[in-house]
Amino acid sequence: MNENTHLSKQFDDDLTGLRTHVLEMGGLVEAQIRAAIDAYATGDTTVVKDIVENDHRVNGFEKIIDDETIHVVAKRQPTASDLRLVMGITKIVTDLERIGDEAKKIAKGARRVHEHGQLTLPRATDVRHIADEAVVMLRQALDCFARLDSVKATEVIHADAKVDVEFKALVRQLITYMMEDPRTITTAIDIVWICRSVERIGDHAKNIAEHVVYIAEGRDIRHTGKEA
């Protein structure tokens, strides 16, 4: 009897630890995006090196968490909601790692844009705005994961459409700049890449929210379009 409760508590601790690790990784990734966007908006490119450096930590987290999930599966053979949690975590971690990569790309893009000289076109505020929305999506998706709140997760999924629309609007705007003055093309393309990364972050945040719904309700709502 004693043995049993001890085992299940250990199992609980394993799962809690796993979740906390995922969220810690999420926090790091969030900070990375913020730093990258700040670098773009303020032109302070000295932080770019730190961001690239920190991406190794993100990757390290991915490996550690994958390792832990394998251990949990091998040792505890989780079933039902525990199994969904473990499987969901492996997917969330993949998305987080990709977001980390996008943050790195934004940081490098910011360095290119600012090294190129004066940032005369697209007011940094527009990019900042769409980036803020993507960051909020990620933050909410992670909050949903911490609370296993599938209602809020559905809201996050819907928010992605807005980021997509804004991304398209920004690209259209950049195209007009490029047509007016071909000298802006190099910078404009770099900015397009940054926006693209931001848009991808929104997509990954949406994926995370979908995994949360799966973990909480056992419903797979990926690729189901409007139903979600």
Place this chain on the structure above:
Amino acid sequence: MSKPLIQTLALSLALGVPAAVLGILVSPVIGLSVFCAVLALQLIGFLRNFSRLEAWTRNPLPETTPEGGGIWDEVFSRLHRHEKELRVAIARRDFDLQQVAAAGQAMVDGIVTLDADSRISWCNRVAEQQLGLDLRSDRFQPIANLVRQPAFINYLATGDFSKPLRLSSMRGDERVLSLFVLPYSGQERLLQIQDVTQSERLDQTRRDFVANVSHELRTPLTILSGFLETVRELELDPVDQEHYFDLMAEQSVRMSRIVQDLLALSTLESAPPPSGGERVHMTPLLEKLHRDAQALSAGRHSISLEMDTGDLFGAESELASAFGNLISNAVRYTPPGGEIVIAWKRQGSSAEFSVTDNGIGIDAKHIPRLTERFYRADTGRSRETGGTGLGLAIVKHALSRHQARLEITSTPGEGSRFSTVFPPTRVAA
């Protein structure tokens, strides 16, 4: 053995006596059956009381405690008393707990209590707002799951809480929080969160101010020393030399003006507020300011003066410098040919002073910061027109010492209006 129990036993024995008498006189069988019948009756009474007790324990309320005779009465009344006392004690404890929780809610700072594993055990509403928590859903969550900033997680992990942690809120509202961790009762920890956005901003303003003063003074100083060197080391013809001396004089005038303005500001800040006694005659004051403005404009602008009667109570020198600053700003920022209207109007028992121009105007984003020291909406233009960057700061201070506030409305390209309303206590008929 307790008294009621002895009594009960004694009663049973006493009933045994007539049974024994019957047994001896009639027959042992009848005696025994009578004794058994008496015991059975007693047992039935016991069982009845027991079943009442059993029923009551399912939902023990002091009002419904059963009543019984003999030994049961004692038990029931003791249970009744115990239940009642328990309820009073619980109510008192609930009240105390609520008081403590209410005190926690009343705190200006955010408070989160953490258990040994850094899980949230309680937090107040301020903390909910600051950290984006929701106590209903987040109780017993590890706090690191919701406050995920790497800096915070490191801070918790290292366990060195001698210095507070400065954390910028991730909730996208640009707030700066200062976190303290205080251990209490063994493994539990209290997280105290202060919103230091305001003091952070003040610090920033102070740093900016020092940097600005140094910069503002260094620029003319550099020019001055540069020209000094030139004049000393080069053979110059008298015309050039004269020109250089003029430029040097100009820079030294500028420096002394900055120092004068700084001194004026610090006097305004430290001096006691002006008494309401001194009557400032507005008509001569405004006419003098009007003449000064025309002299400064040298005929480039049309400057008109609209005056109601009515004087002010206050410090004449401060008011003169505030009004003069506003008027000279209008002259300097209005292109030649522009119109400037200086107005002194009664509004019921209060009165308004205003300067309206149709000059270059001010972008809306600059307006809230205009009265900051050395704040310049357009750096180049402001220096070239001879401003020290302190004028509006002086105006704001001087006016606020007269309970008046500077109001600025402006449209870029169309002009600006600087106005201030004096309260009835400052206005004399």
